[in-house]
Amino acid sequence: MAxxxxxxxxxxxxxxxxxxxxxxRFECAAAAVGERRHDLELAGLRLRLIFAGPALEEVxxxxxxxxxxxxxxxxxxxxxxxxxxSTGVEAPPPTWPPLxxxxxxxxxxxxxxxxxxxxxxxxxxxxTAARPERGEGLFFLPDATRIAPIERATPLREVLxxxxxxxxxxxxxxxxxxxxxxGVLLVGRGGSGKSTLALSCALAGLEIAAxxxxxxxxxxxxxxxxxxxxxxxxxxxxxxxxxxxxxxDPAGFEPALEGPAKALVDIETLAPGRLRRSLRIAAIVAxxxxxxxxxxxxxxxxxxxxxxxxxxxxxxxxISAAEGLRAxxxxxxxxxGLRSAAWLAALGDLARAVPSFALDLSPDPAANAxxxxxxxxxxx
Amino acid sequence: MSEQRLRINTESVVHETVDGELIAxxxxxxxxxxxxxxxxxxxxxxxxxATESEICAALARTxxxxxxxxxxxxxxxxxxxxxxxxxxxADGxxxxxxxxxxxxxxxxxxEPPKLExxxxxxxxxxxxxxxxxxxxxxxxxxx
Numbered sequence: 001m002a003x004x005x006x007x008x009x010x011x012x013x014x015x016x017x018x019x020x021x022x023x024x025r026f027e028c029a030a031a032a033v034g035e036r037r038h039d040l041e042l043a044g045l046r047l048r049l050i051f052a053g054p055a056l057e058e059v060x061x062x063x064x065x066x067x068x069x070x071x072x073x074x075x076x077x078x079x080x081x082x083x084x085x086s087t088g089v090e091a092p093p094p095t096w097p098p099l100x101x102x103x104x105x106x107x108x109x110x111x112x113x114x115x116x117x118x119x120x121x122x123x124x125x126x127x128t129a130a131r132p133e134r135g136e137g138l139f140f141l142p143d144a145t146r147i148a149p150i151e152r153a154t155p156l157r158e159v160l161x162x163x164x165x166x167x168x169x170x171x172x173x174x175x176x177x178x179x180x181x182x183g184v185l186l187v188g189r190g191g192s193g194k195s196t197l198a199l200s201c202a203l204a205g206l207e208i209a210a211x212x213x214x215x216x217x218x219x220x221x222x223x224x225x226x227x228x229x230x231x232x233x234x235x236x237x238x239x240x241x242x243x244x245x246x247x248x249d250p251a252g253f254e255p256a257l258e259g260p261a262k263a264l265v266d267i268e269t270l271a272p273g274r275l276r277r278s279l280r281i282a283a284i285v286a287x288x289x290x291x292x293x294x295x296x297x298x299x300x301x302x303x304x305x306x307x308x309x310x311x312x313x314x315x316x317x318x319i320s321a322a323e324g325l326r327a328x329x330x331x332x333x334x335x336x337g338l339r340s341a342a343w344l345a346a347l348g349d350l351a352r353a354v355p356s357f358a359l360d361l362s363p364d365p366a367a368n369a370x371x372x373x374x375x376x377x378x379x380x
Numbered sequence: 381m382s383e384q385r386l387r388i389n390t391e392s393v394v395h396e397t398v399d400g401e402l403i404a405x406x407x408x409x410x411x412x413x414x415x416x417x418x419x420x421x422x423x424x425x426x427x428x429x430a431t432e433s434e435i436c437a438a439l440a441r442t443x444x445x446x447x448x449x450x451x452x453x454x455x456x457x458x459x460x461x462x463x464x465x466x467x468x469x470a471d472g473x474x475x476x477x478x479x480x481x482x483x484x485x486x487x488x489x490x491e492p493p494k495l496e497x498x499x500x501x502x503x504x505x506x507x508x509x510x511x512x513x514x515x516x517x518x519x520x521x522x523x
């Protein structure tokens with residue numbers, strides 16, 4: 001007899017069970033220290049952050065202040081946030097084997113089911129749990145006073161990735177700058193010059209949605225939505241941008257895998273009035289330091305002199321859609337830890353929808369900003 | 381003896397073709413690859429469940445080129461793909477995907493496949509590996 005189905009063996013939903021247990025702990029924490037609610041509009045969606053007590057509120061909320069919105073009748077997404085030390089409520093014990101984290105490393109245990117996902121980061125101690133289809137997420141840290149730099153630099157990144165991906169918004173390792181709501185996506189691995197270029201553009205008067213991470217929404221008119229209002233800079237980049245490195249928040253310094261430590265700067269303080277919630281994306285731009293080996297293929301050795309009149313035109317060259325995809329996808333999927341075929345397909349759609357360019361960076365930030373501005377103007 | 385059938389290592393590899401170039405990312409090792417020339421067509425035939433000889437036959441139907449040159453290029457590429465674990469031996473036999481392409485009215489010139497490997501993201505990957513957990517604990521050691 002063909003086609004007879006075998007009886008289904010019920011599988012334990014470890015992710016769902018742990019998410020439920022973590023949610024119950026949040027309720028205990030909120031009962032102990034009180035709830036604090038904040039509503040945001042993020043990537044066109046209403047997001048409610050509910051903190052148990054004030055300990056994590058200030059540090060995690062500040063970078064989203066520019067996205068504050070009136071409380072809606074019903075939020076589409078909700079993230080509940082608490083820490084163990086200030087609330088006296090710990091997360092449930094792990095149901096997975098312990099992970100060893102070498103200094104500076106952050107290996108993650110991931111439990112997944114159809115309905116839920118749990119991520120436990122051994123280096124930072126952060127726990128993320130979500131039921132993406134329901135729009136529900138949880139975030140836990142053992143101690144809010146010992147928050148890791150990466151949690152300050154890109155707060156709630158994993159829970160936002162999970163919730164947003166279920167709604168077609170793809171967490172993407174890229175900056176976005178432009179004019180009059182239309183701009184370009186700045187892509188490339190860490191250290192490629194994205195942040196410095198994005199901030200050069202903001203200081204030159206362009207609009208900016210982000211320097212390092214955006215939520216990408218695809219379709220015929222792709223958009224890059226802003227996440228946090230902070231940017232990361234090395235002391236050297238700060239100096240080249242004419243900023244006083246001493247004025248940069250020293251608590252934000254994050255040891256980098258390659259190169260010097262980076263500090264957090266507030267974009268609104270740095271370039272008042274330039275921060276945007278969203279920009280329509282007309283092109284992919286991969287900044288490239290000419291002296292550094294690149295995956296962008298051979299190109300003519302164009303030397304851009306500081307302040308030369310032709311700098312804006314000389315610095316930008318067209319690259320293939322595949323090169324554009326190669327500049328954005330690996331750093332998003334590998335460096336940002338977003339490891340799924342759907343993510344790559346979304347980035348592939350973007351590379352097909354808009355042209356890609358490489359920008360050979362000049363030592364002069366103003367010349368680089370002028371090159372981007374010229375390209376944005378040319379793209380209309 | 382039947383020919384070994386290969387399949388794309390979909391447990392670890394995600395891929396996307398844009399502009400005639402295939403980008404494959406190895407999510408268990410942190411390298412990524414560019415596959416150009418006739419490479420994307422060969423990859424597509426692998427996705428369809430074709431064996432090495434079926435791939436060669438399909439390319440000969442749709443491309444101008446010496447059969448021996450096609451056979452040699454396909455064999456070299458499959459060796460590279462196996463070595464990099466972008467493909468793995470398939471269990472069982474029989475095609476599972478799309479049928480082999482019909483003969484083209486006008487054949488295109490055969491361009492040898494070109495596979496390039498990039499490892500510039502590997503350090504980031506190794507620093508923050510993700511360990512998948514199932515009901516038995518770790519299904520496999522961390523990459």
